[in-house]
Amino acid sequence: MAKYINIADHKGRNAEVLFSGITKKPYVKRVTPEGQDTKTLRVLKGASANSYEGMLLKHKTPEEVTEQLLKSDPEVDLFITGRYISGSSRIYIDQNLKPVARIHKVEKVYDPDGNLKEERIPKDTIANIVAEFPVKPTGKKFPKKAIYNKLVFAKKYQVRHINGLTFDFLYETARELHESESLAMLGAGPKGNEPLIFQDGGKTYRAFLEGRIKGKSYILLLHLSNLELKCIR
Numbered sequence: 001m002a003k004y005i006n007i008a009d010h011k012g013r014n015a016e017v018l019f020s021g022i023t024k025k026p027y028v029k030r031v032t033p034e035g036q037d038t039k040t041l042r043v044l045k046g047a048s049a050n051s052y053e054g055m056l057l058k059h060k061t062p063e064e065v066t067e068q069l070l071k072s073d074p075e076v077d078l079f080i081t082g083r084y085i086s087g088s089s090r091i092y093i094d095q096n097l098k099p100v101a102r103i104h105k106v107e108k109v110y111d112p113d114g115n116l117k118e119e120r121i122p123k124d125t126i127a128n129i130v131a132e133f134p135v136k137p138t139g140k141k142f143p144k145k146a147i148y149n150k151l152v153f154a155k156k157y158q159v160r161h162i163n164g165l166t167f168d169f170l171y172e173t174a175r176e177l178h179e180s181e182s183l184a185m186l187g188a189g190p191k192g193n194e195p196l197i198f199q200d201g202g203k204t205y206r207a208f209l210e211g212r213i214k215g216k217s218y219i220l221l222l223h224l225s226n227l228e229l230k231c232i233r
Contacts, residue, residue: 003198005129005222007159007186008136009173015166016130019157019222042085048097050075057096125197125204128188135207136192141182147208152227154205159220174211174218183208183223196224 008014030038048054055065055074068074091099109118129135142150161167177184186207188194195204205224212219 005159006131006134008134009169010137010139010176010184012136013169014134014136015169016162017166017170018160018162020160022156022158022221042088044080044083044085046075046077046081048093050077050081051097054097125201127199127202128194128197131188133188133190133192135186135188135196137209138185138187138192140185141180142185142208143182144210147183151206151208151225153208153223153225154227155224157222157224159209159222170220171213171216171218173209174220175213177209177211178213183210186222 003019004016005019006014006016032038049058052065052075055068056062059065059068092103094100105122107120107122108116109120111117159170161170186196186209188196196207197204203226205226208223208225210221210223212221
């Protein structure tokens with residue numbers, strides 16, 4: 001489903017345009033031996049008591065769990081295993097696999113060597129892609145070959161126009177990026193240097209805009225990253 005983003009160019013012009021995920025059509029189609037189409041369904045694997053953690057609570061030691069697996073099938077509940085699931089909700093459980101109603105979130109920060117650096121209460125994040133201040137270029141551009149070897153891109157969205165005016169606006173942006181063979185770094189907030197947040201409580205991402213043109217057609221891709229590649233010491 002397409003959503004809106006308030007985006008600006010290097011000239012300070014801005015507009016609310018659409019962005020959406022890119023879904024690739026599968027190259028392989030799965031059918032039954034009779035040639036009928038298949039579909040994916042969610043099924044129930046088992047209850048918490050059938051999991052390894054649940055069996056370990058009951059039998060106390062891994063060796064006893066192994067013994068029970070050899071004797072019977074405690075990981076399978078014939079009354080519920082394989083049932084179709086039409087919907088589900090996330091819940092939190094304690095070490096005894098019991099649901100809990102109140103939790104405290106803790107954010108763990110690690111240094112590049114993987115050592116725990118800090119534990120803190122997670123900060124509340126507010127979406128800023130359609131805020132008062134538009135998402136705009138930071139002034140930094142990176143060659144395509146260099147940026148692909150430096151960052152891990154977690155998500156990718158296509159930015160699209162909604163009318164003739166926004167078409168010209170986005171086409172011009174795509175043309176400049178296409179000719180320079182580079183990606184423009186984007187930022188949010190009053191100073192345009194903050195990471196992008198797409199929904200309240202969501203993750204923060206560094207964003208890079210890529211543009212391509214072919215004749216009078218264009219494509220603008222918004223690449224999102226929250227992980228940097230570093231050499232092993």
